[in-house]
Amino acid sequence: MSAPRLPRTFPLPTVPLEEAVEAQFRLLECTARHFEGTQLFEADAGVVPGLGRPRTTARVEAVLADFFGAEAAALVQGAGTGAIRSALGAVLGHGDPLLVHRAPVYRTTAVTLRGLGVRTREADFNDPAALESALAGGDFRFAYVQHSRQRLGDSYDPREVLEMCRAAGVRTVVDDNYAVFRVPASGVEMGADASCFSLFKLHGPEGVGAVVGSREVVSRVHEDNYSGGGQVQGHQALDALRALTHVPVMWAVQSRTAAEVAERLAAGEVPGVAEVRLANVQDRCVVLRLERPVARGLPECAARYGAAPYPVGANSRYEVAPLFYRMSASSLDDEPALADWTVRINPMRAGAGLVLGILRRALEDAYAEHGAGGT
Numbered sequence: 001m002s003a004p005r006l007p008r009t010f011p012l013p014t015v016p017l018e019e020a021v022e023a024q025f026r027l028l029e030c031t032a033r034h035f036e037g038t039q040l041f042e043a044d045a046g047v048v049p050g051l052g053r054p055r056t057t058a059r060v061e062a063v064l065a066d067f068f069g070a071e072a073a074a075l076v077q078g079a080g081t082g083a084i085r086s087a088l089g090a091v092l093g094h095g096d097p098l099l100v101h102r103a104p105v106y107r108t109t110a111v112t113l114r115g116l117g118v119r120t121r122e123a124d125f126n127d128p129a130a131l132e133s134a135l136a137g138g139d140f141r142f143a144y145v146q147h148s149r150q151r152l153g154d155s156y157d158p159r160e161v162l163e164m165c166r167a168a169g170v171r172t173v174v175d176d177n178y179a180v181f182r183v184p185a186s187g188v189e190m191g192a193d194a195s196c197f198s199l200f201k202l203h204g205p206e207g208v209g210a211v212v213g214s215r216e217v218v219s220r221v222h223e224d225n226y227s228g229g230g231q232v233q234g235h236q237a238l239d240a241l242r243a244l245t246h247v248p249v250m251w252a253v254q255s256r257t258a259a260e261v262a263e264r265l266a267a268g269e270v271p272g273v274a275e276v277r278l279a280n281v282q283d284r285c286v287v288l289r290l291e292r293p294v295a296r297g298l299p300e301c302a303a304r305y306g307a308a309p310y311p312v313g314a315n316s317r318y319e320v321a322p323l324f325y326r327m328s329a330s331s332l333d334d335e336p337a338l339a340d341w342t343v344r345i346n347p348m349r350a351g352a353g354l355v356l357g358i359l360r361r362a363l364e365d366a367y368a369e370h371g372a373g374g375t
Contacts, residue, residue: 003274003291003293003341004337004338004342006275006277007152007153008277009149009152009277009279009287010154010155011280011284012148012149012158012183013183014255015181015182015184015251017249017252019184020249020251020252023181023248024245024248024249027063027244027245030067031245034059039056039059042056043234043235043238045234047228047231052222052231053075053232054231055234056234056235056238057231057232057233057236057237060075060237060238060241061075061237064210064212068188068189069188070195071214071215072213072214073212074086074222075232075236075240076209076211076230076232077207077208077209079198079200079207079208080177080197080198080200080209081108081198082209083197083198083209083211084112084173084196085115086196087173087213088118088173089116090211090221091194094116094117094118095118095119096118096119096140097119097120098118098119098120098121098140098144099121099134099142099143099170100123100143101122101124101154101156102122102123103151104150104331104333105330106282106330109144109146121138121139125145125156126155128160131161132168135165140170142170142171142193143161143165143172143173145173145187145192147175147176147179147186148175148177148281148283149279150334151330152279158174158187162174162187162190162192163191172187172191172194173187173192173196174187174188174192174195175187175196175197176188176196176197177196177198177282178282179280181247181251182284192213194217194218197210199244201313201316202315203244203246204236204243205239208232208236243317254348257347257350257352258284258347259278260352261345261352261355262277262278264352265286265356270359271360272291273290273363274288276288276289281344283346284346285344285345286344286347287327287345288359289338290341290342293341295339295340295341295343296340297366298363299326301361301362301366301369302324304361306322306354306358307321308325309324310323311325314346315348320350321350322346322350323344323345324343324344325345326344327342327343
């Protein structure tokens with residue numbers, strides 16, 4: 001069986017540690033502008049007249065809008081998927097056309113698009129000429145841009161895509177899951193009409209997402225979410241805000257560790273690894289092609305030595321141990337042959353030494369159990 005080669009990858013830029021510290025301080029400055037006294041210790045609930053949601057939730061939304069330099073923000077239930085559904089539902093109707101990247105769509109996003117009944121129009125965002133042609137001849141008012149990579153080999157610059165859309169009069173909704181707080185600028189900071197992301201992936205409480213963007217889009221999200229049962233309650237909003245104060249620095253350290261792991265593996269520190277890539281699949285991970293097709297069993301072997309063999313929310317508060325896992329479903333839809341040969345590793349809170357130690361022992365076990373012998 002011949003092994004597939006990993007394509008060249010184009011990782012998104014990261015935030016250096018000192019800039020992450022500055023982002024943390026700036027987030028607290030924004031918090032101080034919208035909370036006073038004991039309000040950070042208090043939380044209300046319910047559909048407050050005139051607001052339609054808890055006062056505490058509205059204050060946290062104001063902090064997020066302030067931090068991202070946006071007109072408004074809405075907290076929603078359903079985490080990142082709920083945020084995407086809310087934003088697209090606010091701007092599109094059944095049968096409306098929507099420009100998307102020509103690549104396998106993230107599974108839960110595909111469900112949202114199907115449920116909304118939109119008609120997708122595809123263009124290769126990696127090819128500026130193809131995108132320009134699609135924008136010139138399209139009948140769509142909106143484009144949907146995934147900030148993180150959909151394919152391993154995706155190379156497009158999200159900022160460039162957004163600028164081209166804006167120049168053509170096409171508005172944009174950006175899926176900022178796996179990117180926000182990890183990259184220098186989110187979609188809305190680069191001119192998108194809305195950024196959508198999960199606060200559960202930012203160590204917040206389960207099920208909370210955010211739409212940050214124009215007042216027009218966010219107001220419609222609030223109007224559509226008029227049910228009391230659909231509100232993010234005040235204690236959830238405060239919990240999410242407190243968690244965010246740790247995220248910028250934590251993400252910077254994690255990105256730096258992933259780069260160190262990739263560099264040491266590329267230097268041959270762990271036998272049995274054929275190729276190494278840093279890639280945003282979905283989160284920023286180290287992608288390995290193994291010398292033998294034992295990838296499907298490697299997460300179970302790694303778990304014996306302290307690794308997490310599957311995600312909870314991809315960087316949720318539950319995930320501290322390094323993650324050893326298969327490639328994302330959308331990546332495998334694009335390149336199915338990778339399933340037997342390729343794994344992704346996310347260091348989470350661990351250092352490079354622990355990650356490499358687990359990998360070395362897990363590979364020894366995996367090769368032995370598959371009758372291939374040691375390396």
